Amino acid sequence: MHYFDHCASTPPHEEVIRTMAEIMAKHYANPSSLHRGGQEARNLLERARTVIAGSFAGTDAGDWIFTSGGTESNNMAIIGAARSMIRKGKHLITSAVEHPSVYDTCKQLEREGWSVTYLPASEAGLVTAADVESALTGETSLVSIMHVNNEVGSVMPIADIGAMLKRHGNIAFHVDGVQSVGKMPVDLAGSRIDLFSASAHKVGGPRGVGLLYIRPGLQLASVYSGGGQERDLRPGTENVPAIVAAAKAFRLAVEGQPARAQRMHALRQRLLACVAGMPELAINGSADGEIGGQAAPNIVNFSYPGMKPEVIVHMLDKHGILASTKSACSSKSDEPSRVLLAMGLSRERASSGIRISFGDEHGDTEIDWLCATLKKVVQQLKPLERKEG
Structure with a gap:
């Protein structure tokens, strides 16, 4: 075959599989528990967050939260930013070639009263910074453009888009990076990215683990209720074995890119x-x-x-x-x-x-x-x- x-x-790396099995066997306590087992699990969780930050230059451990995958990261970023920046305006910009987890989320916000511009792409599958800029209005609060298209592989000029948005100010920039990590260089700070999504099983890691980078100072409205995990944004007991294994997969992917x-x-x-x-x-x-x-x-x-x-x-x-x-x-x-x-x-x-x-x-x-x-x-x-x- x-x-x-x-x-x-992607097929999981052998060492990722071994890491996940070892952690699952030895560290099964809830990382929110106060006893020794819980704190050992908590330490592993935070060490994984540090490994992630080290794989993306210019970011700190506190900038990253763990999710269940790229789809959840995209949903949290778009809905959270749209609702938190509602005073700025209710206009969003995305492209018509986004992954369903972005495209359908924007459609949901349309049904809730937001206005969304869906930019068409060129025959090469691209949108440009000029395309995005021409769609800006005084009500625009969020732009969401993917890095690499998941169907045709087109690479969007996210650095150019980020630089343009910086000139306009007070517009959040979300990038779906699920298909780019490990294949393309990712420069979050240099591209003026506020929110960045990634998924472990696209880089040889386990399913069920995603990442969401949140630029320091940017506040997201929570789309969930129930607990204080992951900065009150993603409640629920963290899957420590999968997260530690995912951190290893991301490190290997970025180092080998x-x-x-x-x-x-x-x-x-x-x-x-x-x-x-x-x-x-x-x-x-x-x-x-x-x-x-x-x-x-x-x-x-x-x-x-x-x-x-x-x-x-x-x-x-x-x-x-x-x-x-x-x-x-x-x-x-x-x-x-x-x-x-x-x-x-x-x-x-x-x-x-x-x-x-x-x-x-x-x-x-x-x-x-x-x-x-x-x-x-x-x-x-x-x-x-x-x-x-």
């Missing part, structure tokens, strides 16, 4: 050349050949116009390749990709997108095998084009 769905979830990006970039260019050689397929997003450019190094998205994407996914699966159509959170929907439509692509093309995302276990051999198999699948499906179209 060849797993090419790293954007959905430069070398990983270099290696994955070469793999991406190899795969893009293969896809470009098949006239039946159309590449979606940027084919940027520069490391650190407009495209993440680990994602390739293409369409087979006239063919249902689930047919392609099932055919690849029969050959031992696990790939996906769109966001895992949206993959059960029969609708065309909202992201590809927002990029201005045709409904036919948006209805047949396939996402390949790779990781540390892949090399030239795996990419070449994927290419050979993809060519075989395309040839097998060609007679069905007219029937499916």
Whole structure:
């Protein structure tokens, strides 16, 4: 089996698994308890927070809270900031290519009385700082733009957007960084980011652990009630074994990012050349050949116009390749990709997108095998084009 769905979830590192098992066996006390076992668990929790802060330059342990994943982090950031800054105004700006956990949260706030501008993206899947600036009003209190798009891998110019927002002042800037940590450099201070979301299972960590960075001085309204954990923002007993394991995964991901990006970039260019050689397929997003450019190094998205994407996914699966159509959170929907439509692509093309995302276990051999198999699948499906179209 060849797993090419790293954007959905990643294989956990062996040492992450060992760490989680060891902590689970030895430190099972509640970290809010006052006895020795509880305080040992508390110390492990805070040490993990320190490890996280050390992985993101310019941040302190107190800037980070633990959540259940990227979706919860995005919800807490957007709803919490919108409600806390309501006196500034009830206008939000996001893009039309955001992950459902951002897009649907903004839709929820619309139903509650906020006004939201959804910026369309270019054919490369990008929005610019000028796009964001043109949408600002005197009522704008929050801008939420992802770092790396989870379907096509486009890299948003978050440093430019942050610098522009700094000139306007008193507008919170949230960045969904779930797909960027470990693949792209992340500079929270230099990009003037106020809120940043991440997820452990996207970087070789356990499911059920997310991060939310909150810039010092920024107040969020709590969306939960029940306890005082995580700065009164996320009540509930912390999952200490998973959090400690997640901290290790984030540290490994950030430390290995430069070398990983270099290696994955070469793999991406190899795969893009293969896809470009098949006239039946159309590449979606940027084919940027520069490391650190407009495209993440680990994602390739293409369409087979006239063919249902689930047919392609099932055919690849029969050959031992696990790939996906769109966001895992949206993959059960029969609708065309909202992201590809927002990029201005045709409904036919948006209805047949396939996402390949790779990781540390892949090399030239795996990419070449994927290419050979993809060519075989395309040839097998060609007679069905007219029937499916």
